[in-house]
Amino acid sequence: MRIGLLTDGGYPYATGESRLWCDRLVRGLPQHEFDLYALSRSAHQERQGLVRLPDRIGRVRTAPLWTDGGATRRPGRPRGLTGRLATGLGRSYGRRDRRRFTAHVSALVGAVCAGVEAGPESGCGDAATDAAFTEGLYGLADLAREGGGLACALRSEEAVRIVESACRAPGTGRTVHGATVPDYLAFATELERAMRPLSLDWYDGDGLGAADLCHAATGGTAALPGLLAKRFFQVPLLVTEHSVPLRTHYLAAPEAPYSPPVRALLAGLHGRLAGEVYRQAAVITPGNTHVRRWQERCGAERGKLRTVYPGMAAERFRAVGEGDDRGGPDTLVWIGRVEPAKDLIALLHAFSAVRRALPGARLRIFGVPAPGEEGDAYLARCTALAAQLFPDEATDAHAVGDNPVTFEEIGGPEVPDLAEAYAAGGVVVLSSVVEGFPISLIEAMFCGRATVSTDVGAVVEVVGGTGLVVPPRNPRALADACVTLLRDPVRRARLGAAARARALELFTVEQNLAAYRGIYLDLVAHTPVRWPAESGRKAPGGPPRPFATPPEAHVPHHPPAVPAVSGASRGPSWAAGAEGARSAAGRTEDGDA
Numbered sequence: 001m002r003i004g005l006l007t008d009g010g011y012p013y014a015t016g017e018s019r020l021w022c023d024r025l026v027r028g029l030p031q032h033e034f035d036l037y038a039l040s041r042s043a044h045q046e047r048q049g050l051v052r053l054p055d056r057i058g059r060v061r062t063a064p065l066w067t068d069g070g071a072t073r074r075p076g077r078p079r080g081l082t083g084r085l086a087t088g089l090g091r092s093y094g095r096r097d098r099r100r101f102t103a104h105v106s107a108l109v110g111a112v113c114a115g116v117e118a119g120p121e122s123g124c125g126d127a128a129t130d131a132a133f134t135e136g137l138y139g140l141a142d143l144a145r146e147g148g149g150l151a152c153a154l155r156s157e158e159a160v161r162i163v164e165s166a167c168r169a170p171g172t173g174r175t176v177h178g179a180t181v182p183d184y185l186a187f188a189t190e191l192e193r194a195m196r197p198l199s200l201d202w203y204d205g206d207g208l209g210a211a212d213l214c215h216a217a218t219g220g221t222a223a224l225p226g227l228l229a230k231r232f233f234q235v236p237l238l239v240t241e242h243s244v245p246l247r248t249h250y251l252a253a254p255e256a257p258y259s260p261p262v263r264a265l266l267a268g269l270h271g272r273l274a275g276e277v278y279r280q281a282a283v284i285t286p287g288n289t290h291v292r293r294w295q296e297r298c299g300a301e302r303g304k305l306r307t308v309y310p311g312m313a314a315e316r317f318r319a320v321g322e323g324d325d326r327g328g329p330d331t332l333v334w335i336g337r338v339e340p341a342k343d344l345i346a347l348l349h350a351f352s353a354v355r356r357a358l359p360g361a362r363l364r365i366f367g368v369p370a371p372g373e374e375g376d377a378y379l380a381r382c383t384a385l386a387a388q389l390f391p392d393e394a395t396d397a398h399a400v401g402d403n404p405v406t407f408e409e410i411g412g413p414e415v416p417d418l419a420e421a422y423a424a425g426g427v428v429v430l431s432s433v434v435e436g437f438p439i440s441l442i443e444a445m446f447c448g449r450a451t452v453s454t455d456v457g458a459v460v461e462v463v464g465g466t467g468l469v470v471p472p473r474n475p476r477a478l479a480d481a482c483v484t485l486l487r488d489p490v491r492r493a494r495l496g497a498a499a500r501a502r503a504l505e506l507f508t509v510e511q512n513l514a515a516y517r518g519i520y521l522d523l524v525a526h527t528p529v530r531w532p533a534e535s536g537r538k539a540p541g542g543p544p545r546p547f548a549t550p551p552e553a554h555v556p557h558h559p560p561a562v563p564a565v566s567g568a569s570r571g572p573s574w575a576a577g578a579e580g581a582r583s584a585a586g587r588t589e590d591g592d593a
Contacts, residue, residue, distance in 0.1 A: 001524055002058070003034045004211035004229065008222030009041035012050045012060060018217050018242065019051065021310050021512075027054050028513040032520065035211060036060045037202055037225055061207070063200050065193055065221070100143055101153055102162065108136025109166040109191070116173050116268035130279075133272045141198045141228050149199035154192035160184050163191075167261070179261035186258055187265045194269060197224040209233040212524055216240065216277075220270060223277045230280055236527050237280060238519065242287035242310055243436045244274075244294040275299040282523055285515075288437050288458035306519065310437065311512025314504060317446035320423045321500050327449065329489060331362045332482055333425030335410075335418070335440050336432075338379045339370035343454075345385060346475045347431040348405065352389050353479035355404060358486055363405045366421045383407055422447040426492060427485045432456050433472045441467075445503035450495040452481045462507075466499035 005011075011022035026034050035058045040046050043066065053060070111133035144150045153159065163184045167176045179187075202208050208229035215238045216223040229235040258266070278284060278300035285308040286292040292305055314321075327333070332351065336342055344365070351363045365382075369375035386405040408415060415421050422428060428444035428451045435457035442462060444451050451467035453459045460469055468485065470477040485492050505511075 001032055001212040001520065002210060003032050003520070004037055004208050004214045004226075004235070005034050006037050006214060006216040006222050006225050008039045008065075008218055008220065009045065010038075010217065012036055012038060012053055012057075013040060013045050013048060021242070022217055023051060024311060024313075024509050025513070025516060026057065028509065029517060029520075030056060032056070033058050037208070038062045039197070039222060040064045040066065042066050061202060063196070065196060097143065097147060098158075100139065101150075102158065104136045104139035104143065105154070105159055105162045106136070106166065107132045108140065109163055110169065111136065112265060112268040112272055113166045113169065113172045113176055116176050116264050130272075130275065134276055137227075137273075137276065138231060140195065141231065144198045145203060145232075151192060151196065151199050154195060155188060159191075160188050163188055167265075173264065175264045176261050179259075179265075183259055183261045183265075186262045190262070190266055191269065194221050194273070195224075197221060198228070200225070203228050203232050205233075208235060211235050212527075213238060213520060218242075219244070219274055219277050221273075223281075224273075227277065227280055234528070236282040236523050237277075238283050238285065238523060239277060239281040240285045240287070240308070241291055241295065244291055244298070271298065278304070283519055285519065289461045290436070290458040306515075308512060308515045308519075309507050311509035312439070312442055312446070312507055314446050314508050316417075317419050317422070317443060320419045321446055321448040323423075325423065327423055327426040328362065329426050330358060330360045330486060331364060331425040332427050332429050332486075333364050333366070333422065333449075334429050334431065335366045335421055335443075336430075337370050337375075338365075338367045338382065339375055340378055341432055341434040343431045343433045343473065344378075344382045346433075346473060346478065347429060348382065348385050348389060350431070350475035350478035350482065351405065353476065354482050354486070355390070357479075357483045361404065361486060364421075364424055365405065365407050366410050366415065367407075368409060379407070418443065419447065422449055426450070426489075427452060427482060429478070429482065430454060430459065431472075431478060435459060438462055442503055442507050445499035445507075448496040448500040450485050450492045451499065452478065452485065454478070463499070464502055466495055466502050 005022065005026070007018065007022060010018040013019070033056055036053075038060070040062060046064070050060070111129045114129050114132075140150060164179075164181075166172070167179045167184070202225055208214060208225060209232065211229065212235070214226035214229050214235050216226045217240055219239055219241050223237070223239055226235075226237040226239070230237050275298055278295060278298060281304060283306060284295060284300055284304045285306050286295055287308065287310050289307060292307055295305065296302065332354070334344070334347060338344060347363075351361070354361050354363075369379040386403070386407070390403055390405050392403050410416075410418055410421050415424065422444055426449070428441075428447075428449045430438060430441055430451065430453040432438075432454055433456060435454075437458050438453070441451060441453060441459065445462075445466065451463060453463060453467060453469050454472040454474075455469050456472050463469060468481040470481050485495075
């Protein structure tokens with residue numbers, strides 16, 4: 001079948017999220033053809049180019065979300081990419097279209113402002129507000145399809161006035177009520193960027209209309225093309241989320257460069273959009289139970305949810321996992337990106353208590369700072385704290401001092417690859433205060449290592465009973481758990497073996513591909529046939545398509561009518577004659593009787 005894979009800021013670009021997962025999905029299901037519809041998030045991402053794509057990729061269509069609304073295809077983009085962004089400049093809107101635009105934007109922004117103080121639950125508000133949001137959203141989609149786009153219209157003075165009126169309307173929250181003109185302008189800009197997929201030229205019979213299934217690799221803006229494909233062509237939508245965009249927005253809100261009113265409006269917009277995506281999706285596949293709880297909180301029906309863990313390649317860790325070497329018996333290992341969310345400060349204080357109980361213990365930190373000045377500053381702060389807590393120690397007056405805490409990078413002669421880093425210690429530690437799906441923890445489990453983790457995100461779900469879990473921001477509890485495992489090699493080995501068995505059962509690429517193979521077939525098998533209209537004919541020529549006729553149509557009696565897409569026939573052309581013959585025979589028998 002033909003799958004339209006929708007991504008946002010990731011695959012097929014060389015940088016971004018979900019790259020590995022999408023690449024494994026495309027390569028691991030060779031029986032399907034994939035078309036990629038990608039939204040890019042930065043100029044840097046586009047300059048990095050694309051990953052090498054397999055032959056089964058039918059087409060790649062891209063569009064930028066980081067440019068001004070009037071941006072179009074730029075020189076230097078890879079050949080073969082299409083993704084024209086209609087700007088609304090192709091023709092001037094008439095009075096009727098202007099009235100439609102005003103009504104639809106007013107309905108959408110009004111729904112966003114209504115109950116914006118409610119938090120994540122605003123995505124599943126009352127029926128009237130949900131209806132207003134969907135009316136505005138799909139009304140704008142129809143207008144963009146007819147008129148050549150909305151980018152300039154959504155940045156116009158009229159749009160800003162609509163935002164102002166909605167913010168000042170009775171019943172809006174106090175935060176939104178206090179918005180000023182710069183806030184209206186900022187939200188209008190972000191609204192245009194979020195609604196930009198409405199203005200793309202992807203919605204025709206040769207684009208998303210030709211797909212048998214749309215698979216959004218994340219929710220939010222990336223799923224908008226899938227919503228329109230379902231509306232215009234009745235293409236079923238599958239949504240996969242390994243993290244929740246709405247949750248990400250809340251976590252990033254304090255650091256965002258916007259005022260509280262703008263952040264509240266954006267939270268309302270993302271909440272309403274998430275609710276509509278969950279309502280229209282045929283199946284939703286959260287990457288873990290932690291994400292599933294957020295989706296249910298935002299309005300997802302439990303009957304649509306099927307947890308599918310993201311698959312990881314276990315082969316690279318086999319030598320370490322199946323080996324007898326259990327690493328340094330007194331060495332703790334931490335692996336990840338050095339940033340405040342990982343809370344290395346608490347880990348260093350915890351290791352200070354570990355050293356008091358076990359003077360020979362060591363801590364090896366493998367990682368690189370997060371991009372930007374903040375990452376470098378946090379790494380410098382951690383190294384300074386380590387030097388203060390653990391001054392260089394020497395065994396005697398003639399020996400060179402040695403620090404029990406080391407900051408290292410993977411790829412050197414001592415630690416050439418990731419598996420060797422996990423093999424360097426007997427216990428792997430995760431000290432995060434914020435975590436989604438803990439990839440490093442699963443890698444440690446593949447390596448057969450016992451783990452000590454903080455209870456955040458999906459950690460408990462991943463670890464099960466194969467590791468020790470302590471509260472976050474609690475250095476004393478973290479130190480006690482580390483000392484317990486360092487002092488008990490038998491328990492350490494038992495937990496490591498159980499962790500490896502659990503990881504191989506739940507978190508491999510093979511189980512992930514098997515789950516999506518079944519979901520794809522199940523979705524298409526329950527989807528009514530869609531015949532494209534060709535040259536005014538009601539039925540296209542050529543052989544019948546797979547899944548074109550439901551199984552009950554072959555039962556020798558008159559089956560119930562199967563709904564068909566507007567402008568399409570209810571079955572293959574070759575069946576019309578046979579049906580007519582059966583009807584004529586029936587009439588003859590009735591007449592003879």
